[in-house]
Amino acid sequence: xETAAAGVKTEIPTAENGAQKARHQEVGHKSLLQSDELYQxxxxxxxxxxxxxxxxxxxEITTKHPWNLMTTSADEGMFLNMLVKLMNAxxxxxxxxxxxxxLLATALALPDDGKILAMDINRENYELGLPAIQKSGxxxxxxxxxxxxxxxxxxxxxxxxxxxxxxxxxxxxxxxxYLNYHRLLIDLVKIGxxxxxxxxxxxxxxxxxxxxxxxxxxxxxxxFVLELNEALAADHRIEICQLPVGDGVTxxxxxx
Ligand SMILES: C[S@@+](CC[C@H](N)C(=O)[O-])C[C@H]1O[C@@H](n2cnc3c(N)ncnc32)[C@H](O)[C@@H]1O
Numbered sequence: 001x002e003t004a005a006a007g008v009k010t011e012i013p014t015a016e017n018g019a020q021k022a023r024h025q026e027v028g029h030k031s032l033l034q035s036d037e038l039y040q041x042x043x044x045x046x047x048x049x050x051x052x053x054x055x056x057x058x059x060e061i062t063t064k065h066p067w068n069l070m071t072t073s074a075d076e077g078m079f080l081n082m083l084v085k086l087m088n089a090x091x092x093x094x095x096x097x098x099x100x101x102x103l104l105a106t107a108l109a110l111p112d113d114g115k116i117l118a119m120d121i122n123r124e125n126y127e128l129g130l131p132a133i134q135k136s137g138x139x140x141x142x143x144x145x146x147x148x149x150x151x152x153x154x155x156x157x158x159x160x161x162x163x164x165x166x167x168x169x170x171x172x173x174x175x176x177x178y179l180n181y182h183r184l185l186i187d188l189v190k191i192g193x194x195x196x197x198x199x200x201x202x203x204x205x206x207x208x209x210x211x212x213x214x215x216x217x218x219x220x221x222x223x224f225v226l227e228l229n230e231a232l233a234a235d236h237r238i239e240i241c242q243l244p245v246g247d248g249v250t251x252x253x254x255x256x
Contacts, residue, residue, distance in 0.1 A: 039075075042075055046075075046078075047078050048074065050078065051077075051078070054108075054132045054133070054135055054136035055074075055077060055101065055104055057132040057135070058100060058101055058104055058133070059074060059101060061128055061132065062099045062101060062128070062129065065128065067098070071098060071101050072101045072102040072105070072172065072198070072246065076102070077101055077104075077105035079249070080109075081106070081108060081109045083109075083168070083251075084105075084168055087168055087193075089110065089167035089193075090111060090113070090114045090115070091115050091165055091167050092110065092115065092116045092166060092167060092169065093168075093169040094116055094119070094169070094170045094172070095119050095170070095181060096171065096173030096174075097120040097125070097126050098120065098125050098172075099125050099129035101129070102198075103116060103142065104129070104132065104133050104136065106170065107133065107136075107139075107142060108138055110138075112141075114141050115141055115143065116143065118142055118144045118145070119144075119145045119146075119147070119148075119149040119152050119173075120144070120173070121146065121148055123146040126146075149181065150184075153184040153185070153188070154184070156184075156188060157184050163187050164187070164193075165188065166185075166188050166193055167189075168189075169185055169188070169189055169195045170196050171185070171195065171196065171197050171198060172198035172199065175199060175202070175221040178197060178224065178228045179224075179231055182195070182197075182231070182235075186235075186254060190254065191254050191255065192253065192254065193253070193254055194251055194253050194254075195252045195254070196251050196252070197228065197249065197250045197252065198246065199225065200228065200242060201242075201248025202218065202222055202248065203247060205218050205219070205225075206226055206229065206248075232250055232252060237254060237255065238254055238255060239253045241253075
């Protein structure tokens with residue numbers, strides 16, 4: 001049941017929508033995602049029917065890989081694809097490729113002469129998804145570099161010609177280095193361009209008490225994610241937007 005007062009819609013808890021929903025409002029939670037069923041609904045209704053065949057193929061290859069938990073989700077892939085198109089991005093970068101789902105989402109969104117500088121310490125996983133990328137006809141846009149991203153970024157930054165040259169940068173790699181990446185990426189992205197940091201809600205652990213039970217790797221990186229979120233919020237060179245897509249994506253638009 002909904003009432004509209006002064007142009008604001010307020011949902012009134014009823015016996016049908018139950019105590020859980022009432023509590024949801026009590027804590028001021030604005031997310032629409034109240035259940036896994038709702039997430040599955042989004043995937044089935046809006047995401048999978050519009051997912052390009054090559055992305056579906058790559059996603060299915062990745063499902064069979066033991067580290068498949070690392071992949072970008074299909075709804076986040078769809079979001080990145082739309083974002084890159086809306087921005088008319090041409091020169092892009094990705095840090096953290098794994099089997100290439102977000103890479104393919106970006107490559108498909110770029111114009112034919114668009115570029116992605118893609119970095120990962122592991123080429124083997126990239127090569128698992130590469131046949132699907134090649135089949136989709138966008139492999140020529142990708143410049144894959146194997147190795148840790150920081151030395152590549154140092155090299156890029158040493159050439160002034162690269163400063164302010166990237167339209168869009170997606171960071172989805174070692175969380176303990178995000179702030180180190182940010183210090184360099186801020187000079188490489190153009191004014192008006194966007195750096196998107198993935199996993200900024202880190203499995204919800206950012207809002208959990210420090211002594212709450214959590215997986216070892218979640219606990220290990222939690223403090224780095226908390227530190228990053230605070231640093232981004234305090235950084236006046238950027239405007240930010242925290243999105244509850246996937247594991248949390250923070251968009252940072254460079255303003256000066
Ligand atoms: C979460 S996965 C990336 C997922 C990917 N965006 C996708 O759509 O499937 C993180 C990746 O970061 C890579 N990585 C970890 N440390 C790195 C580093 N120092 N430099 C570059 N890549 C790194 C890992 O090898 C792994 O493939």
